[in-house]
């Protein structure tokens with residue numbers, strides 16, 4: 001993929017997202033959360049560029065990674081407009097919606113076959129719990145890249161929300177409880193180095209704990225470095241209840257990171 005393609009894709013993304021804000025049928029709260037996905041996309045774009053460069057990828061590959069980042073959440077805009085939620089299980093898969101839009105707008109046809117296949121696969125599996133085993137080496141690589149770049153920014157999105165640093169609401173349509181409770185299953189997952197499922201989340205504390213488990217699904221050292229440099233793990237512990245169990249969890253996560 002060459003710089004001209006990336007320039008064209010950026011322009012397409014800008015124009016595509018712009019029309020949602022001037023749509024009189026979309027309420028203000030939804031528009032604020034559309035903006036969340038727009039700013040998130042640009043940060044994922046910067047994350048993926050940083051990670052790709054630190055892996056010494058060729059320029060064409062960095063450009064392909066940028067295109068994947070730019071389009072990975074494009075389905076969120078239609079999802080929010082139609083269903084007013086970020087939850088796929090209450091609406092539709094946002095990655096499938098995104099791919100449909102890219103196809104209908106002719107964006108996929110703009111790419112040559114090899115890159116198109118990689119981009120489709122990476123977007124399709126950017127948010128599934130486990131990447132399918134039957135991908136080829138390249139597809140798997142770009143899948144891992146977008147998953148890292150995306151997760152790295154989702155830490156920030158939630159921390160900003162919990163610390164009242166943003167007007168966006170990433171829990172839009174999620175119905176989470178504000179109680180002090182948290183699920184002991186997620187604690188067990190953390191201590192077993194396992195990723196928890198979004199389906200198990202009942203409270204905001206559960207969600208903070210789920211974010212901690214994502215550290216086990218970070219593929220590249222460059223991504224881990226970004227997470228550490230930006231102190232995301234430490235910020236999450238700051239906003240969790242303080243007790244013996246959390247101390248154990250903190251020490252476990254800390255040990256895992258230092259071992260890596």
Ligand SMILES: [Fe+2]
Pocket residue numbers: 040044072073150
């Ligand atoms: Fe994303």
